[in-house]
Amino acid sequence: xxxxxxxxxxxxxxxxxxxxxxxxxxxxGELAEDAFKPLRLMNGVYLQLHAYMLRIAIPYGTLSARQxxxxxxxxxxxxxxxxxxxxxxxxxxxxxxxxEIPDALADLASVEMHALxxxxxxxxxxxxxxxxxxxxxxxADPRPYAEILRQWSSVHPEFSFxxxxxxxxxxxxxxxxxxxxxxxxxxxxxxxxxGEIGFAVYVGGGQGRTPMxxxxxxxFLPEEDLLSYTTAIVRVYNLHGRRDNKYKARIKILxxxxxxxxxxxQVEAExxxxxxxxxxxxxxxxxxxxxxxxxxxxxxxxxGWENLARWKNADPAFARWVQQNVQPHKNPDYGMVTISLxxxxxxxGDATDAQMDAIADxxxxxxxxxxxxxxxxxxxxxxxxxxDLEAIYRGLVxxxxxxxxxxxxxxxxxxxxxxYCALANARSIPVAQEISRRFGNPERQAEIGELKIKISGxxxxxxxxxxxxxxxxxxxxxxxxxxxxTLGGSGDEHTSIGEIIxxxxxxxxxxxxxxxxxxxxxxxxxxxxxxxxxxxRRVGPQPFKTALYGSAAEAA
Numbered sequence: 001x002x003x004x005x006x007x008x009x010x011x012x013x014x015x016x017x018x019x020x021x022x023x024x025x026x027x028x029g030e031l032a033e034d035a036f037k038p039l040r041l042m043n044g045v046y047l048q049l050h051a052y053m054l055r056i057a058i059p060y061g062t063l064s065a066r067q068x069x070x071x072x073x074x075x076x077x078x079x080x081x082x083x084x085x086x087x088x089x090x091x092x093x094x095x096x097x098x099x100e101i102p103d104a105l106a107d108l109a110s111v112e113m114h115a116l117x118x119x120x121x122x123x124x125x126x127x128x129x130x131x132x133x134x135x136x137x138x139x140a141d142p143r144p145y146a147e148i149l150r151q152w153s154s155v156h157p158e159f160s161f162x163x164x165x166x167x168x169x170x171x172x173x174x175x176x177x178x179x180x181x182x183x184x185x186x187x188x189x190x191x192x193x194x195g196e197i198g199f200a201v202y203v204g205g206g207q208g209r210t211p212m213x214x215x216x217x218x219x220f221l222p223e224e225d226l227l228s229y230t231t232a233i234v235r236v237y238n239l240h241g242r243r244d245n246k247y248k249a250r251i252k253i254l255x256x257x258x259x260x261x262x263x264x265x266q267v268e269a270e271x272x273x274x275x276x277x278x279x280x281x282x283x284x285x286x287x288x289x290x291x292x293x294x295x296x297x298x299x300x301x302x303x304g305w306e307n308l309a310r311w312k313n314a315d316p317a318f319a320r321w322v323q324q325n326v327q328p329h330k331n332p333d334y335g336m337v338t339i340s341l342x343x344x345x346x347x348x349g350d351a352t353d354a355q356m357d358a359i360a361d362x363x364x365x366x367x368x369x370x371x372x373x374x375x376x377x378x379x380x381x382x383x384x385x386x387x388d389l390e391a392i393y394r395g396l397v398x399x400x401x402x403x404x405x406x407x408x409x410x411x412x413x414x415x416x417x418x419x420y421c422a423l424a425n426a427r428s429i430p431v432a433q434e435i436s437r438r439f440g441n442p443e444r445q446a447e448i449g450e451l452k453i454k455i456s457g458x459x460x461x462x463x464x465x466x467x468x469x470x471x472x473x474x475x476x477x478x479x480x481x482x483x484x485x486t487l488g489g490s491g492d493e494h495t496s497i498g499e500i501i502x503x504x505x506x507x508x509x510x511x512x513x514x515x516x517x518x519x520x521x522x523x524x525x526x527x528x529x530x531x532x533x534x535x536x537r538r539v540g541p542q543p544f545k546t547a548l549y550g551s552a553a554e555a556a
């Protein structure tokens with residue numbers, strides 16, 4: 001992973017001390033909240049319902065054991081003993097005291113971490129495929145390019161005050177595990193007929209109040225043009241994006257109102273002026289960054305195959321976990337392990353300080369000192385020998401994180417919702433917990449198969465409900481919480497926005513509604529290999545509407 005150089009260390013430390021002074025002036029009354037707000041947002045500090053919230057940047061979701069231990073230390077020292085991993089591959093602390101946040105930031109700086117650009121109208125944390133560098137279907141590791149974009153965008157003088165927040169995602173595999181088509185810019189690494197590396201460029205995706213799928217504006221952008229073309233896109237957006245209405249300020253609205261063809265023309269014109277500038281990426285610079293992300297030296301561990309077969313025969317629970325939570329690695333003696341942060345009845349994405357410490361120990365001993373955060377709110381050990389899977393599993397059992405549910409119905413994405421967020425209209429966490437408990441039986445989950453439920457407590461869609469196979473949106477109606485259901489969404493290479501199925505459900509009825517949807521699917525699928533999403537796309541919404549409401553009139 002990338003290591004700070006002398007400039008990085010000095011810059012982050014200076015920013016911590018600058019913010020320490022700003023906090024002291026706020027606490028003394030010298031700074032009013034209105035004046036302090038833009039300053040704290042630049043340092044990842046929000047004011048939530050009950051307390052301040054600190055959002056930590058985890059660039060492209062990559063952590064070392066030392067960094068994860070520091071996050072555990074901050075949870076213990078400055079918070080209430082836990083943190084919340086988010087759909088931006090970040091970590092949030094929900095209860096820090098404002099007076100102690102500069103100390104927490106100083107601790108983060110000591111392990112090459114920070115909270116810069118995790119909020120505000122700037123280019124946010126660049127995200128990537130959580131299996132990057134390890135996946136068997138990968139064309140190239142996207143993380144070097146994500147790091148180049150991170151360095152380019154950090155405190156960018158031209159792009160620090162955009163019309164609205166701006167999000168970039170990069171994937172380098174055949175399967176899109178980074179949801180690039182619901183980002184402001186999505187980059188898909190590919191090779192052309194000559195074997196050269198480049199990018200398919202998508203622009204104008206996003207969820208929230210007006211969900212839209214990004215438009216492909218370049219089928220192949222050469223590697224050396226990455227920064228100049230990205231600059232051209234953001235420059236066009238910065239110039240023409242709306243600042244008069246925050247609900248229409250994202251680049252997706254600009255693409256929609258301008259038209260894809262005209263916006264592409266403007267971007268290409270700007271790119272033509274930048275193409276041969278200092279933004280062109282020298283090959284040696286790309287190679288230098290790429291050396292930070294070299295695959296670890298993976299010794300051959302052929303004994304793992306025999307051991308694995310024996311362990312699976314001896315322990316059905318272990319066999320289920322391997323089946324569901326371990327994916328093939330590009331080295332056949334290894335696997336990519338998903339650590340589910342979705343124990344049955346638990347809070348999606350939460351991890352305690354003790355759990356973080358234990359995972360750091362496992363990564364250090366068995367996984368080449370590397371952990372990833374997925375946008376699905378789980379943790380990943382990307383390089384684990386099959387011969388070490390049993391030891392990993394036992395370690396996870398000891399900390400209650402050995403749930404074999406990755407990609408299944410209880411692997412629920414949920415935002416913090418009304419329990420924490422000042423913007424939320426409804427709670428997300430209790431709904432996720434109840435659904436998890438209802439479908440917690442391992443045999444039932446296996447029977448249902450792949451099914452992604454995603455829950456947001458407000459229209460901002462931090463829980464990615466628009467691209468859930470089943471999406472739940474919490475709304476407020478006449479002073480009460482109500483949950484609107486969407487079906488058929490997906491955030492993969494075949495991205496789709498879920499369809500609203502009908503009127504919403506009260507909190508005490510929403511889990512029954514999910515069960516009705518699942519039972520309807522099980523009754524109409526062609527065979528057990530047909531997933532929920534495939535079945536929905538085949539039959540459409542009507543069977544589900546009929547099952548839920550009985551008639552079209554009742555669904556309205």
